[in-house]
Amino acid sequence: MPDLDALKAEAKRLLDEGVVEMIIGFKAGDTPLHPQPAFFKTVEEIDRLVYNALCQNNLATYLTRFPKTQKIGMLVRGCENRSVNALVIEGQHPRDGLYLIGVPCEGIIDWRKIIEKTGEEVISVFEQSDNTVLVEAKSGYFTLEKDTLLHESCARCIHPNPISADIVIGELLPEGDPTLAREQVAAFADLSLQERHAWFRQEAERCIRCYACREACPMCYCEECFVDHVSPRWTESGTTPAGMQGWHIVRAFHQTGRCTSCGACERACPMDIKMTYLTEKLNQDMRQKYNFEAGMDTKTPPPFSTITLDDKSRFIV
Amino acid sequence: MSETPKLVLFQCQWCLFSPADQEWVDSQLPANIHLIKVPCTGRINPLYLLNAVQGGADGIMISGCLPEQCHFKTGNIGARRQLEEFSDYLSHIGYEKERIRFLWLDLQDRGIIQKELAAFEAQLEAFGPAHNLATRAVESAGGANA
Numbered sequence: 001m002p003d004l005d006a007l008k009a010e011a012k013r014l015l016d017e018g019v020v021e022m023i024i025g026f027k028a029g030d031t032p033l034h035p036q037p038a039f040f041k042t043v044e045e046i047d048r049l050v051y052n053a054l055c056q057n058n059l060a061t062y063l064t065r066f067p068k069t070q071k072i073g074m075l076v077r078g079c080e081n082r083s084v085n086a087l088v089i090e091g092q093h094p095r096d097g098l099y100l101i102g103v104p105c106e107g108i109i110d111w112r113k114i115i116e117k118t119g120e121e122v123i124s125v126f127e128q129s130d131n132t133v134l135v136e137a138k139s140g141y142f143t144l145e146k147d148t149l150l151h152e153s154c155a156r157c158i159h160p161n162p163i164s165a166d167i168v169i170g171e172l173l174p175e176g177d178p179t180l181a182r183e184q185v186a187a188f189a190d191l192s193l194q195e196r197h198a199w200f201r202q203e204a205e206r207c208i209r210c211y212a213c214r215e216a217c218p219m220c221y222c223e224e225c226f227v228d229h230v231s232p233r234w235t236e237s238g239t240t241p242a243g244m245q246g247w248h249i250v251r252a253f254h255q256t257g258r259c260t261s262c263g264a265c266e267r268a269c270p271m272d273i274k275m276t277y278l279t280e281k282l283n284q285d286m287r288q289k290y291n292f293e294a295g296m297d298t299k300t301p302p303p304f305s306t307i308t309l310d311d312k313s314r315f316i317v
Numbered sequence: 318m319s320e321t322p323k324l325v326l327f328q329c330q331w332c333l334f335s336p337a338d339q340e341w342v343d344s345q346l347p348a349n350i351h352l353i354k355v356p357c358t359g360r361i362n363p364l365y366l367l368n369a370v371q372g373g374a375d376g377i378m379i380s381g382c383l384p385e386q387c388h389f390k391t392g393n394i395g396a397r398r399q400l401e402e403f404s405d406y407l408s409h410i411g412y413e414k415e416r417i418r419f420l421w422l423d424l425q426d427r428g429i430i431q432k433e434l435a436a437f438e439a440q441l442e443a444f445g446p447a448h449n450l451a452t453r454a455v456e457s458a459g460g461a462n463a
Contacts, residue, residue, distance in 0.1 A: 189409070193408070234364045236453055240453070242371045245371070246367060256402060278410070303398060304395075304398055308394070
């Protein structure tokens with residue numbers, strides 16, 4: 001759990017000294033389960049800063065919504081830091097125009113797992129030092145193990161520490177276990193073709209096409225999405241099975257070599273549709289074929305934007 | 318399987334150097350092969366493959382120039398990375414990756430395209446029709462002409 005006072009002090013200093021014009025962070029939301037992204041422009045506003053394990057958005061999403069000339073300060077966890085790096089590579093914001101306040105992340109709590117146990121009317125949530133969470137709900141008090149509440153992407157996170165932040169507040173955490181992280185996609189690949197297809201179809205067809213996954217994803221910043229484009233219509237995009245499946249296939253494919261496994265798409269989904277089994281497959285292929293992991297530095301461009309003659313692929317004569 | 322597999326051929330316009338092959342591809346293709354001529358394999362967006370797959374193609378062949386002989390220098394190499402990954406990705410969710418095949422043609426090649434298409438067709442017959450992702454309704458039934 002980050003030291004909130006230290007975060008506030010640093011944020012105030014940045015605004016006060018004019019290092020940045022704005023800090024992107026979180027403030028309290030309508031319910032204790034949903035802190036919401038906030039954009040702080042004055043020192044006084046910083047008092048409303050909130051930072052806890054229920055802050056589920058990937059703040060790098062908001063980076064592309066501000067002018068490139070603006071000096072922006074941002075609270076970043078491991079995944080957000082990697083997303084920012086990937087955006088810097090793609091020219092979405094100069095790295096000089098950013099001040100990243102790094103926070104080593106112990107994982108984001110999936111609010112759905114809390115209300116499963118306590119009922120929907122939650123009054124307050126406290127993270128305690130012994131890795132438990134005290135939840136006060138209308139139905140009573142609950143002490144829950146934090147590890148059992150973590151979001152799936154966070155439970156298998158490999159890089160919890162911000163890797164290129166300007167300042168890190170809090171102690172660095174040990175790296176995650178890569179084998180554990182890759183279990184999910186390996187298990188899925190072991191299923192038969194028909195089983196994989198059945199799972200995909202079932203997940204895709206529950207979609208209500210709200211595009212929350214697209215809005216939550218830091219890498220989905222196109223002015224006009226392929227699915228909104230009507231002339232020419234690149235792919236079927238209605239609420240037919242072809243349109244549903246097409247959206248899920250192509251949304252994930254557009255993240256090839258860019259996805260940082262933050263899991264914001266799954267956390268944003270109101271239908272609780274699983275999506276990381278698609279992006280993790282693409283990440284795994286990028287790792288195996290091109291030894292590339294998105295966002296690990298601000299220099300290496302993603303594999304699809306580089307060309308070499310000596311690729312090892314089955315399409316090569 | 319009794320019916321012949323439906324095939325989509327993406328053909329780069331620069332690499333059929335012999336007039337006989339060019340003529341064959343342009344006007345004598347069997348009815349089960351749908352020809353899409355492209356200015357370079359680099360022009361093929363993965364969405365085109367998706368449209369073919371959703372429209373019911375049993376197999377897709379992408380025919381282009383050899384890696385170092387691209388008319389546009391590097392178009393086919395860029396295509397190779399994307400399309401290969403896309404076919405691997407489709408195999409993850411139910412479309413066998415053997416159904417998407419690349420063919421690299423040398424300028425000196427004669428009659429290769431016919432042989433390769435025949436071999437591909439034989440392989441696809443063994444696989445049977447691809448139902449999994451063929452979800453698009455036909456136009457007469459209200460499907461969009463994507």
